[in-house]
Amino acid sequence: MTFLKSSIFKYLFAIFVLWGGLFYASIESTVAIWYRSETFAHCFIILPICIYLIKLKWAQLHQVQLKPSLLALVFVAGTLVLWLFGSMAQVLVIEQFATFAMLPMMIWCLLGGQVARVLLFTSFFWLFSVPVGEFMIPQLQELTADITVFAIELTGIPVYREGLYIAIPGGLFEVAVACSGIRYLIASFTLGTLFAYLNYNSFKKRTIFILFSIFLPLLANGIRAYGIVMIAHLSDMKYATGVDHLVYGWVFFGVVIFIMFTVGGRWADPLPEKQTIDNPAGPKLDLSGLVKPGIGLAILLVASVSYKLAFENPISSVTPAISKVFNTDQAPSDVSWLPSFINPTHQAIGQQDGVDYFYAYYNGNIQGQELINGRNTLYNIERWSIVSDDANERFRTLEITDVYGRNRLLTYAYVTPWHVTHKAIEIKLVQAVQALIGQPQNGYILVMSKPIEKRDLDKRLLEQKADAFFNGESQALLSGE
Known part of the structure; x- marks a missing residue:
């Protein structure tokens, strides 16, 4: 209950509600993608993880000075222009990126640079809520096919490839969209980034592990596809040719994540000492310092949202013959x-x-x-x-x-x-x-x-x-x- 009574909690919650109300339509379209696409189902847990990350920084947040920032208005304005651009041009990824980037910008503007610095990683991790990455599917399919064919050739089995079709004496296989490994890659990158932040203190170690979390699922997915072909080949096409190969895939992914965390854990840094909170009520916001940034933010938000609501894409009367x-x-x-x-x-x-x-x-x-x-x-x-x-x-x-x-x-x-x-x-x-x-x-x-x-x-x-x-x-x- 102390958590709920803190002024920091109240300020952050109020900003979150304000953000949600202003950008409801963009948030709704984002959640709809999370719901319908298994590739982005993990986005539902980003908010709870961010709340946990904020809780880890709770003692530091109670030591900062809340000083609203006029400088942040420049970045708020740029983000709003990006949001309007994406919304009016129907480029969802730009609209949704700008929407979710707006929340950290609003926190920076209203609570100040010290809060923004403490929550820097949380703000970055928050952007994993944006469903982006499916544009890589064709390239990932090609990479998976390349690795699979290379491994089959090493095995000594005759193989012929045309496009995404791979033929061996026992049967024909296709590297379909579901076999591209996009789900593995995005989930691994997300978990790898979180693991690196929580377990390492140096930028170098974090960067190396994040790159490892990208490389490992790419290689592992190619090996998985090769394994499916070999299981089907050795079983005279009885196994790994239908739904079961998707089951094998998720089991395999679980093993890959376990290996990734096990390897990463060997070089984990000691956990920092837990800090005590001297001021449970939290710092108070300087209302006099809030006037200019608050008014500026209100004008920018209301003007942008009003313009968007008033705008209707015109329709052409031409019907090409x-x-x-x-x-x-x-x-x-x-x-x-x-x-x-x-x-x-x-x-x-x-x-x-x-x-x-x-x-x-x-x-x-x-x-x-x-x-x-x-x-x-x-x-x-x-x-x-x-x-x-x-x-x-x-x-x-x-x-x-x-x-x-x-x-x-x-x-x-x-x-x-x-x-x-x-x-x-x-x-x-x-x-x-x-x-x-x-x-x-x-x-x-x-x-x-x-x-x-x-x-x-x-x-x-x-x-x-x-x-x-x-x-x-x-x-x-x-x-x-």
């Missing part, structure tokens, strides 16, 4: 590769001159209806994987393959009134600027695809069509011409 350029009456020769884009305003597929087409148009940029969204996929990732890719300034060409050994080429680009490119980040930046000046953030993606018969000839054909369209009439469609 894609059927005037491409034949949408004839169905594609193969629909198994088709992309998946969430809630487009208009979508069409077709075939023309032996080339399949996919088109998805968005007349605005609102939550759940975005041209650039992490859940949008350029091809059916459940059935196809990338073999190679090539790109120029405007469009990108991929070669994909499926489990049956069929290969396709696909060429794509995003088209907006301001910019044409295959780079999603550039489109998001363009849409952010459009949002800030009140313009509609409309645009579309066009994907052209062809089964490979003669690779060089087919690629040349696709790229000629892409060059003619994306450097020609692609943007004219958005002007209603």
Whole structure:
């Protein structure tokens, strides 16, 4: 109960409630990701861990001088600009990062630099609440496949790899998204960072262990994938080919974390002596010193949140007549590769001159209806994987393959009134600027695809069509011409 009666607790709790009320919508969208994605389920325990870390610093917090900081307003303003940018451009990772970074900024501004220094690591660890990292999945899949194939070759078993498919005499395996190791990596990095802080005193030892917590799960996941292939091979494909290999994975991860903590524990520093609290009531906040920072913070927060609430992304009245350029009456020769884009305003597929087409148009940029969204996929990732890719300034060409050994080429680009490119980040930046000046953030993606018969000839054909369209009439469609 002494904890609850402390002035420090009351101040921190009040700031937390204020932060939660002002940024409720952004916090809600973050928690929704924690709930639906197993990759970020660990984020639910970040707040309890931060409370524990604050409790560890309780004696130090009772010795500080509470002196609100005007300097912090500069960083608060920058964080709010970042939040507005991410929110208006529908870049969730930026919006959510700024949201969770705002809480430490508010504490710094209202309680002062001494409190901010004492809670520096806690503030850093708090940012693990932001669900980020899934962009690394394709690279992690490739790394896992590389390690697996290398280990199989060392074993002496014949192996053939194409894309993310690995074939051995006994069967065919795919390094799927669930096998990428992203969950291992994020969880290990989070736990490793916490372990390093609690068990080491020097920056060097902490850095080495954190790097170890990143390297170990990457290597371990490759070994796990190799082990699954070997179990399946040695059991004539009876084991480790279904749900059981996911079970083996989590057991294996538990063993890896145990090894990581055991190794790290050998070099742990002695625990610091427990400090006594001389002033259980806690330091008092200088209300006279709070006036300027408090008013400045209030103005910045209210202005930013009010602007966000009053703002509505405008919707374009243009409906591109894609059927005037491409034949949408004839169905594609193969629909198994088709992309998946969430809630487009208009979508069409077709075939023309032996080339399949996919088109998805968005007349605005609102939550759940975005041209650039992490859940949008350029091809059916459940059935196809990338073999190679090539790109120029405007469009990108991929070669994909499926489990049956069929290969396709696909060429794509995003088209907006301001910019044409295959780079999603550039489109998001363009849409952010459009949002800030009140313009509609409309645009579309066009994907052209062809089964490979003669690779060089087919690629040349696709790229000629892409060059003619994306450097020609692609943007004219958005002007209603």
